[in-house]
Amino acid sequence: MGKKGAKVIATLKDIAKLADVSVCTVSRYLNSDIVIKKETEERIRQAIKELGYVPNVVAKSLKRNETTNVAVILPKIDNLYYAAMTAGIGEILGNHHYNLFIYEVNHLNLDEREVLQLMRENMVAGVIFIGLSYDMSFKDSIQILLDWNIPVVYMNRQIPYNGYPLIYPDFMKAGGLAAEHLRGKGRKRTAFVYKNKSSEFIQSNINAYKDAYPESDELIMIDLDGDMDMDRCVDRLLEEKADSVFVLSELLTANLTKRLIQRGVRVPEDIAAIGFGYSLISEISTPELTCLDFGDKEMGRKGAELILSQIHKKKVEPVTVLPVRLVEREST
Amino acid sequence: MGKKGAKVIATLKDIAKLADVSVCTVSRYLNSDIVIKKETEERIRQAIKELGYVPNVVAKSLKRNETTNVAVILPKIDNLYYAAMTAGIGEILGNHHYNLFIYEVNHLNLDEREVLQLMRENMVAGVIFIGLSYDMSFKDSIQILLDWNIPVVYMNRQIPYNGYPLIYPDFMKAGGLAAEHLRGKGRKRTAFVYKNKSSEFIQSNINAYKDAYPESDELIMIDLDGDMDMDRCVDRLLEEKADSVFVLSELLTANLTKRLIQRGVRVPEDIAAIGFGYSLISEISTPELTCLDFGDKEMGRKGAELILSQIHKKKVEPVTVLPVRLVEREST
């Protein structure tokens, strides 16, 4: 349609012919390492323009045995936190002219080994894993990528160093920030409310909390699993005469706060609420929620830098811990 | 380290040698079109296993002059709607063993032409654009992809057909659903509240509304731009004695509702609120918001199918309009 039927794709050879030089000279011009005579350069430039030449990075990748594609493997892309991390990753990658592959493992009907094999089949330059706190996925099988010399970054989970760089927010500090904040508000009977968290994750938060606020009462632990629904959770809070909740999820904080108010409990007067996570959820809630900002997007940026450094054969820190921030709002 | 120093990557040639067959036989075995003698097949299988062979899809792509990578170009990935669409796209692509590239154009410091060139450089099999309603990006420059024989789908915007398939929710129907709903609730003085929408978009919503509810009072139009902040918007609603608002954004609906309640207006008793968009925002809000579900994820799925069909040289509908659903909750 456009110009003259099916457009044929111009290659290096075509422009070499048109510019009356060798393929190799054109390649040199494009990758501009070596100097070229001004005159021939002009002919090449003309030919490129005339034929609308676009380089073929697939061929280049094959030849150079490397791509500029980085893969992100995550549990769920339509989740504000993972999306924010992904945005940060994409920003840095874009700045460095790298492309971003997304693999949402929930959708992929493949086992871990197959997903990892996909990475190598596609010759990705590096892989960033975004981990769920209650999910052990890939933690062990990742080794195979290292065997294949594919750089890896593991993001958002505090796990022991195991040969690939880790980057995660300072979850320990989070517990401490919450503790100090609630102490400042004169709260002593705090409940930990959570769902789908590993016991190590819970325990380390408890420790951080107690360290920062040793004179607090014994923590009331509420795991929202099967039997324990939101209403029973509220019952429990009232029975225990809790004066505050520390919820390990922003959405859970919003839902719990809403339920408390429906049940006639005043927030923060009767029970103060503070939650994990800083997105529009805590801002939309009524009352607006005091929450912990884990800097998801910044973590994405930093993680991308970690993967790029490795791709460029630079040494990187084994473990990067990012600062956490407490955002005070109405719910405390 | 792993096994024996730097692991060498096995190629077809290597397994051919080990299995004592020709390269081409191995290739045939892998792509299993033609039948192979049982015995040699077994030798090949053995060799593949022994050498841990993984195919190189970059080489394959070069040879076959096509990839299995689909690009999604969107304004912002850390946005619930676009993320939901992306999730739908990824689900279908994954099922068909296609990979998903993400290009967040806000981040890319490139002009449109360069972004499109990126698509061809990387030999993507197809491109899905996710459009903002107030953004004209790429609408015209897309033609160049068609010239290059790269299939395209344009998602989430109602624009005139221009040579590439369109898929979007039935925005017209949305206005109608809202109108019918408010009529059913006996509301007559409705305000349209919006921000960053094109005048065509506004106008077509007005038309849809009036068609479905002709006996309604004249609509009160409130554009939340520079001067018009949320508080002035509330003032205006009270002055005009509005009994309902139809907000063309879910987040805006949540914020407006919150502000109304802070100002002592009862929702829905004094003013009923209904908004565009169905995500956790409307569920978290107090009161929970009646809203219009545009089926973002499903649109993603359908869009992915559209691109796959084109890649496989099948004819596709020029325009696909997806149904919209009204979700009734507390705010009306």
Add this chain to the structure above:
DNA sequence: TTGTATGCGTTATCAG
């Protein structure tokens, strides 16, 4: 400063 020749790993076209 430029050209020739080779190969990256794969598929496809021939023969055998």
Add this chain to the structure above:
DNA sequence: CTGATAACGCATACAA
């Protein structure tokens, strides 16, 4: 049923 051999588009060692 199987095997040479030639591409695909590009980068590069080596010559000139």
